[in-house]
Amino acid sequence: MSDDLTATQTAVVPEGYEVLPWTRGFGRQIGPLYHRHGDGGDVLGFRVEEHHTNGLGNCHGGMLMSFADMAWGRVVSVERSVSWVTVRLTCDFLSGARLGDWVEGAGELLGESDGVFTVRGRIWAGERMLMTGTGVFKALRERAPRPGEKAFQG
Amino acid sequence: MSDDLTATQTAVVPEGYEVLPWTRGFGRQIGPLYHRHGDGGDVLGFRVEEHHTNGLGNCHGGMLMSFADMAWGRVVSVERSVSWVTVRLTCDFLSGARLGDWVEGAGELLGESDGVFTVRGRIWAGERMLMTGTGVFKALRERAPRPGEKAFQG
Numbered sequence: 472m473s474d475d476l477t478a479t480q481t482a483v484v485p486e487g488y489e490v491l492p493w494t495r496g497f498g499r500q501i502g503p504l505y506h507r508h509g510d511g512g513d514v515l516g517f518r519v520e521e522h523h524t525n526g527l528g529n530c531h532g533g534m535l536m537s538f539a540d541m542a543w544g545r546v547v548s549v550e551r552s553v554s555w556v557t558v559r560l561t562c563d564f565l566s567g568a569r570l571g572d573w574v575e576g577a578g579e580l581l582g583e584s585d586g587v588f589t590v591r592g593r594i595w596a597g598e599r600m601l602m603t604g605t606g607v608f609k610a611l612r613e614r615a616p617r618p619g620e621k622a623f624q625g
Numbered sequence: 626m627s628d629d630l631t632a633t634q635t636a637v638v639p640e641g642y643e644v645l646p647w648t649r650g651f652g653r654q655i656g657p658l659y660h661r662h663g664d665g666g667d668v669l670g671f672r673v674e675e676h677h678t679n680g681l682g683n684c685h686g687g688m689l690m691s692f693a694d695m696a697w698g699r700v701v702s703v704e705r706s707v708s709w710v711t712v713r714l715t716c717d718f719l720s721g722a723r724l725g726d727w728v729e730g731a732g733e734l735l736g737e738s739d740g741v742f743t744v745r746g747r748i749w750a751g752e753r754m755l756m757t758g759t760g761v762f763k764a765l766r767e768r769a770p771r772p773g774e775k776a777f778q779g
Binding site: 526536556557560 | 649650651652653654655675676677678679680681684685686687688690691692694695708710711712713714715716717718721765
């Protein structure tokens with residue numbers, strides 16, 4: 472919702488992060504989201520804004536799970552240049568994120584078999600771990616690698 | 626995002642459903658969502674609109690998980706009149722939802738111990754099961770019952 476961006480949303484993005492240019496669909500609706508290239512692969516990030524909050528004023532669990540799906544599944548995109556769907560996601564909520572927190576997430580590819588990828592994921596805010604879990608993703612089809620991605624080796 | 630509602634979003638809501646009056650935060654951002662009182666408790670529903678879609682034009686997995694969190698956790702609100710947080714959610718994706726589908730979801734309370742609730746949940750569209758899973762939710766504090774809710778029996 473670029474029309475809804477407030478000054479605080481666009482301000483104070485940590486160094487190294489670039490906005491993900493998602494102009495449609497659910498990715499835009501819950502954004503803006505950002506990414507940076509870390510040592511172990513891509514890290515996604517977002518700042519908790521009012522449109523991410525639950526009735527208690529903290530980040531909604533649904534937002535954290537949506538972010539987990541994107542941040543953990545991203546390792547499949549980056550490592551294999553395939554489009555994919557989520558088969559199973561297990562999310563353990565360890566701590567809440569507060570309005571204004573900068574939240575980061577990344578996944579680690581544990582295994583791959585017949586186009587099914589198992590990913591261990593984490594979401595954190597500063598020193599505080601917010602969520603750990605496991606994602607199972609299934610490759611749909613090969614696509615041209617984007618900048619920074621490896622070619623499909625199906 | 627009431628400003629963003631299109632004619633198709635507000636039209637064609639199945640009989641028995643009422644819109645959830647969520648005017649703030651993540652619930653508004655991913656709405657509109659609806660509910661009806663079914664035989665086994667509350668059922669939540671929404672129509673898949675453009676702002677729920679992924680890159681393939683289907684409902685985004687993050688949207689389905691966010692909806693699962695709300696639809697499955699709702700049994701805790703309705704049965705016990707407590708505010709709660711999600712501890713763990715496991716979602717198995719069985720089938721995708723397409724743009725325009727009417728999606729429904731509900732949870733069944735399996736167990737309760739020391740303020741921890743275990744819920745078995747389902748999400749479906751017509752005859753097609755989209756997701757099954759299990760939610761673990763923790764009660765935070767008692768609150769006044771809303772219409773149709775039972776009092777807390779801690």
